[in-house]
Amino acid sequence: MxxxxxxxxxxxxxxxxxxxxxxxxxxxAWLKNQKEPGLYEARRAGQVSRxxxxxxxxxxxxxxxxxxxxxxxIKDIDIREQPGIDGEMSLRAAWQLxxxxxxxxxxxxxxxxxLLGLIAVKDIANANMDLFxxxxxxAAGTSCRNLLETLEAQLITGDGDTRFTKxxxxxxxxxxxxxxxxxxxxxxxxxxxxxxxCALECGAGCLIVCDGAEVPRTVRARAAEKGCLVLxxxxxxxxxxxxxxxxxxxxxxxxxxxxxxxxxxxxxEDASKVMASVRHRYFPVxxxxxxxxxxxxxxxxxxLHRKQIILVDHNERSQAVDGLEQAEILEIIDHxxxxxxQTSGPVFFRNVPVGCTATILYGLFGEQGVTPPxxxxxxxxxxxxxxxxxxxxxxxxxxxxxxxxxxxALAGEDIPTYARxxxxxxGDLTGKTAEDVFFTDFKVFSRGDVRFGVGQSSYMTRKNRxxxxxxxxxxxxxxxxxxxxxxxxxxFTDVQAQSTDLMCCGAGAEAIIRxxxxxxxxxxKALLPGIVSRKKQFIPPLMAALQAQ
Numbered sequence: 001m002x003x004x005x006x007x008x009x010x011x012x013x014x015x016x017x018x019x020x021x022x023x024x025x026x027x028x029a030w031l032k033n034q035k036e037p038g039l040y041e042a043r044r045a046g047q048v049s050r051x052x053x054x055x056x057x058x059x060x061x062x063x064x065x066x067x068x069x070x071x072x073x074i075k076d077i078d079i080r081e082q083p084g085i086d087g088e089m090s091l092r093a094a095w096q097l098x099x100x101x102x103x104x105x106x107x108x109x110x111x112x113x114x115l116l117g118l119i120a121v122k123d124i125a126n127a128n129m130d131l132f133x134x135x136x137x138x139a140a141g142t143s144c145r146n147l148l149e150t151l152e153a154q155l156i157t158g159d160g161d162t163r164f165t166k167x168x169x170x171x172x173x174x175x176x177x178x179x180x181x182x183x184x185x186x187x188x189x190x191x192x193x194x195x196x197x198c199a200l201e202c203g204a205g206c207l208i209v210c211d212g213a214e215v216p217r218t219v220r221a222r223a224a225e226k227g228c229l230v231l232x233x234x235x236x237x238x239x240x241x242x243x244x245x246x247x248x249x250x251x252x253x254x255x256x257x258x259x260x261x262x263x264x265x266x267x268x269e270d271a272s273k274v275m276a277s278v279r280h281r282y283f284p285v286x287x288x289x290x291x292x293x294x295x296x297x298x299x300x301x302x303x304l305h306r307k308q309i310i311l312v313d314h315n316e317r318s319q320a321v322d323g324l325e326q327a328e329i330l331e332i333i334d335h336x337x338x339x340x341x342q343t344s345g346p347v348f349f350r351n352v353p354v355g356c357t358a359t360i361l362y363g364l365f366g367e368q369g370v371t372p373p374x375x376x377x378x379x380x381x382x383x384x385x386x387x388x389x390x391x392x393x394x395x396x397x398x399x400x401x402x403x404x405x406x407x408x409a410l411a412g413e414d415i416p417t418y419a420r421x422x423x424x425x426x427g428d429l430t431g432k433t434a435e436d437v438f439f440t441d442f443k444v445f446s447r448g449d450v451r452f453g454v455g456q457s458s459y460m461t462r463k464n465r466x467x468x469x470x471x472x473x474x475x476x477x478x479x480x481x482x483x484x485x486x487x488x489x490x491x492f493t494d495v496q497a498q499s500t501d502l503m504c505c506g507a508g509a510e511a512i513i514r515x516x517x518x519x520x521x522x523x524x525k526a527l528l529p530g531i532v533s534r535k536k537q538f539i540p541p542l543m544a545a546l547q548a549q
Contacts, residue, residue, distance in 0.1 A: 006036075007305060009330060012043040012067055012321060014314035016442045019052045019386035019422075021045075021313040023379035024357040025064060028312060028333065030376050031365060040310075043067035045321045049440045051386060051426025058422075059378035059411070070307045071323030074271055075264035078303050079285050079294040084109030087116060087251030090146040092243065094250050095124050105282040105295065108254050113291040115261060115284055117254035127253050128246065134168040136245050137187065140252035141165060144206075144229060150247035151208065151233040151240055156215050158206075158229035167205045171241055178202060187244070189237055193219070200226050208244070210237045261286060264293070268301060275301075313357040315339045315349075318444040318451075333360055336535060340446075355395040358383035362403040377410035382422060389458055389495050390419040393533045420460060423495060427457070427464030434475035435482075437468055444485055445539060450546045452506075453483045456491040456534045465492050469501060473524055476505040489513075489542075492525075493532050500528040500538075516545040 011029045013021025025042035032040040042064040048056070056063055084107045085094065094106055104121040127136070137147070144162045148155055164187070172178060172190030175198040182188070184203035190196045191210055196219050199207055206229040209215050215232055223230045233240055261284040262271050275283065275298050282295040307323075310331040314320060316339030329341070331348040335357050352360045358380040365372055372380060384404040388396035391404075408415050429437065442455035459465035469492050472479075480488050487506030494500070503525050504513060510521055519526045531537045 006039055007308060008038075009040050009308045009310060010043045010067060010070070011040055011310040011312060012045055012064075012070075013312050014045060014316075014319040014443065015068075015321065016046045016439050017044050017052070018049060018313075018441045019055055019426075020357050020383040022048060022052050022064065023055065023383040024312040024333070024361055026061060027358065027361050027372065027376050027379050027383075028310065028364075030372075031361070031368070031370060032310075034368075034370060041065070047436075047440070049426060050428055050432070051422060054422055054425035055379065055382040059375040059382075061375050061379060067321060069267075069322040070309055070327040072268040072304050072306060072326055073264065074262045074266045074268065074285055074296060076305050076307060077268070077296060077300045078305075079264075079296055080282075080300065081294045082107070084113060084115070084292050085119075085250065087254070088143065088146070088249045090142075090150050090247045091124050091127055091250060091253065092150045092246035094119055095121070095246070103282065103295070105280070106250070107284045107292055107295065108250060109292045115259065115286060115292045117251070117256045118259060118284065119250040119254040120280075123253045123255070124246075127248070133245070134170070136248050136252075137164045137169065138166050138185070140248040142248050144231075146247040146249060147206075147244070148231060150243055151231060151235060153208070153231040153233035156209075156230035156232055157220055157223045158227070162229060164205065169241075169244055171237065172196070172199060189240055189244070191237065197222065200228055204228055206231065208233060208240060210235055210240045259284065262296065263290075264288060268304065271296070272301060311341075312361075315341050315351070316445075317341055318446050333357055333364075335360060354397045355393060355400040356384045356387035358387075359397075359400045359403045362407065363399075372407070372410060374411050377407045378413065381407040381411050381413060381415075381418075385415065385419045385422060386426075386458075389493070389532055390415070390423075392495060392498060393536070395533045395536045423458060423460040424464070427459040427461065427468070429464070429467050429471060432471075434471045435479075438472055438475060438479050438490065442483070443534075444483070445543065447543060448547065450543060451485050452487040452489065452542075452546070453485045454489045454491065454534055454538065455479075456493060458493045458495050458532075460495050462494070465494055465501070468492055469503070469525065472503060476503055480505045487512075489538075491528075491531075491534060491538065495532070498530060498532055500531045502526045502528055512542065512545055512549075516541050 011025045013025050022044055029040045029042040044064040048063050087108045098121055106119050108117045110116055142164050144160050167185035167187050169187045172188050172195035175194055178198050182202040185205035187206040188199040188204045189208045190199055191213050200222050209232045212234040264287050282297050285294050285296055287293045306328040308328045308330055312333045315332050315334045329343045329347055333350045335354050350360055362380055381404055384400050388400050391401050438455050444453045487509040489504045492501040513526055517528055
């Protein structure tokens with residue numbers, strides 16, 4: 001498929017993203033775009049942690065745009081790019097356009113493409129059936145230009161920019177009848193000389209001569225003196241009388257209030273509900289800036305293009321963005337256990353037992369013969385140092401350390417110095433709430449009927465760790481309710497001491513920790529010496545104990 005018509009692919013990590021999730025998405029998007037420029041975009045499924053903020057600022061890389069839902073939206077279907085029309089367009093011109101493009105609704109816009117209203121074929125039909133509204137041209141402030149276009153007429157006398165602001169439409173009969181009926185400013189269809197002169201003497205504002213008849217010189221002269229417009233049309237009197245009211249501008253008849261419109265970001269689910277509740281056929285669509293960009297109908301919903309995504313650093317449904325089941329997963333790059341995701345077809349799935357997704361990506365760079373530039377090398381390095389706790393985590397492998405040292409050389413960083421700066425930035429709680437800290441790196445785990453959530457933060461100094469514990473302790477019950485799981489656990493990991501202080505909340509949470517790790521709680525927390533890895537040291541034994549109950 002040519003790049004020109006390919007849709008953008010989002011590369012995204014898990015909810016409550018850590019440094020690996022953000023940096024791996026950015027690095028992989030950069031690598032993919034080397035072959036297909038601009039096609040891939042890194043996204044994030046949650047707020048950026050303070051540690052990740054430090055990394056991005058240090059290497060001068062902007063944070064990915066937020067994406068919490070990949071459910072299909074209006075922009076994922078084929079929007080009909082029907083141009084908006086000027087409100088001054090005549091009813092007849094609008095009807096002719098509808099026939100030409102086979103659509104029964106047109107959108108009226110201003111010069112800036114702001115949506116002003118809708119005109120539907122039923123509105124035109126209603127206007128045509130209102131046979132007694134002989135004052136419609138004046139009520140609508142119709143321009144002479146519209147009348148000339150509608151009647152395919154020639155302007156004999158007067159100014160084509162004139163607007164009708166008064167007068168009713170008459171068909172000239174006898175002078176006697178006209179003298180009794182005509183008022184100043186009226187519009188008169190008349191072919192006979194005596195009828196024309198009578199209309200002029202009665203103060204007609206516009207004289208329409210039909211059947212392609214010649215307009216007598218005396219009539220022209222008298223019309224010029226009286227300031228009366230004279231138009232000559234090839235239509236006969238009957239046809240002209242039927243057409244004249246259709247010269248009124250569509251703005252006079254269009255629907256202005258309570259317009260049913262969709263944004264390109266409106267979900268297909270919401271749009272479907274609206275469409276099912278009304279009898280409209282077409283609905284206007286506005287872009288992200290609120291400008292009109294086309295229309296959609298129920299039929300368009302059948303041709304849905306699912307969002308295309310690549311998952312990095314996770315492969316479990318509970319950790320993924322909303323709407324994943326309605327998206328098309330193209331690839332998965334991860335270093336965690338294989339979870340419960342299902343795909344509609346075969347995908348590229350790279351799952352390697354290393355300490356960090358960035359280590360896998362470094363291998364992909366090598367396979368493709370691409371050397372990451374300094375900023376990208378710095379992102380990959382940061383992710384590895386963060387996930388492996390600078391190689392202290394039991395999840396760390398020789399491959400992680402080798403990749404990190406090679407990347408440090410490309411990024412121009414000293415690993416111990418840079419890692420200390422990064423971890424200290426991540427431990428800074430200035431201006432953060434308990435909720436901010438708790439959910440910065442929080443994941444929900446499930447298997448069968450077992451479901452629980454685990455958060456973790458790593459600290460280089462005892463001072464930062466104790467400050468975090470004091471902030472989180474009174475928040476645990478609220479966190480349990482907000483997470484919507486039976487139990488929550490939070491790991492305060494001391495990188496240098498290679499230990500974790502654990503807090504938990506939920507029925508049976510403390511008991512299962514005592515049983516699993518043989519420890520006791522004191523002051524609301526349990527010490528887990530030697531445990532620093534959530535993925536390898538905490539989750540597997542806890543999951544086994546819960547399933548055995």
